[in-house]
Amino acid sequence: MKDIYFTTVNEFKKTQPAQKLIIEALKEILPIKGNYTAFVISLVVAFVFAIMVGHSANTVKLLSDITKILMDIELAVFACLFAVYSILLAF
Secondary structure, eight states: OHHHHHHHHHHHHSOOOHHHHHHHHHHHHSOOTTOHHHHHHHHHHHHHHHHHHHTOTTHHHHHHHHHHHHHHHHHHHHHHHHHHHHHHHHO
């Protein structure tokens, strides 16, 4: 069990080249056996949003509005997770 922790710590100590990190990050995005449906749905939604934003006359305003909405959602999810964590920590 301790070997797992030591190998993980040793991996964090190493400095990897940026090219290797980018390739590993792209591998994480690719679909695996169980998530092809989610990948296709995400791809279609992203494509629709890209077309809407790309052909809009107010691209900057639209992108700003989308970013505000996504940041509000992210903040709400973070608040819920933090509240659950603090309640569980109190127990």
